Amino acid sequence: MIVRASFKCSSERISQVPKDSLPDIAFIGRSNVGKSSLINMLTQHRGLAKVSATPGKTRLINHFTINNSWYLVDLPGYGYARTSKSTRGAFSKIITDYVFKCEKMHFLFVLVDSRHEPQKIDLEFIEQLGMNGVPFGIIFTKADKLSKAQLERSVSIYKQTLSEQWEELPPMFVSSSEKSLGREEILTYIEEILKGFNKDGE
Numbered sequence: 001m002i003v004r005a006s007f008k009c010s011s012e013r014i015s016q017v018p019k020d021s022l023p024d025i026a027f028i029g030r031s032n033v034g035k036s037s038l039i040n041m042l043t044q045h046r047g048l049a050k051v052s053a054t055p056g057k058t059r060l061i062n063h064f065t066i067n068n069s070w071y072l073v074d075l076p077g078y079g080y081a082r083t084s085k086s087t088r089g090a091f092s093k094i095i096t097d098y099v100f101k102c103e104k105m106h107f108l109f110v111l112v113d114s115r116h117e118p119q120k121i122d123l124e125f126i127e128q129l130g131m132n133g134v135p136f137g138i139i140f141t142k143a144d145k146l147s148k149a150q151l152e153r154s155v156s157i158y159k160q161t162l163s164e165q166w167e168e169l170p171p172m173f174v175s176s177s178e179k180s181l182g183r184e185e186i187l188t189y190i191e192e193i194l195k196g197f198n199k200d201g202e
Ligand SMILES: Nc1nc2c(ncn2[C@@H]2O[C@H](COP(=O)(O)OP(=O)(O)OP(=O)(O)O)[C@@H](O)[C@H]2O)c(=O)[nH]1
Pocket: 029, 030, 031, 032, 033, 034, 035, 036, 037, 038, 050, 051, 052, 053, 054, 055, 056, 057, 058, 059, 076, 077, 078, 141, 142, 143, 144, 145, 175, 176, 177, 178, 179
């Protein structure tokens, strides 16, 4: 479990991310999906990552040191562009460089709003992760806004949609930063990933 969490640095490009060998566990998703809120919930540090009701708040790669042994990484959201209507080019260079090229990036959680049906931009992003062999899981956010039945329906639609393309489904978690829902499950999963990392001595 998380004992200590502190802000490490903000990077504009991947050449600026920390140079040590601690692994990154990163969080990504559409702008406003609740990435920064989830990071605060997981670390139980209100205000560690900056939250805003206006999409596009997080613009840099933010590293937070956890227990002096790994980094939790808050990324800018994708899919927020005032000018462009198409999803083409929606993944900014900072995102694609980090996700597909940064060797520190060990595991990526893709956040999707549990209230929405699968969105094209998320499916497109997930497809790219698959093609590039990036290990990832999915977190459904803002579960407090739905009933249990609605939530189950959302998750099952997502599984159905992904099954059309994937033989094996990624791990999935339901969360609410308001209600601290999903904290145990997500942190336990991260611990498992990190055990594998330490064992392999990668
Ligand atoms: N009800 C509810 N609201 C949430 C939850 N998580 C986030 N929010 C709200 O959603 C809005 C966006 O939250 P952020 O955490 O800033 O979202 P983000 O994905 O980091 O956004 P960008 O940095 O702009 O990409 C804020 O108004 C939050 O208060 C949740 O679990 N439940």
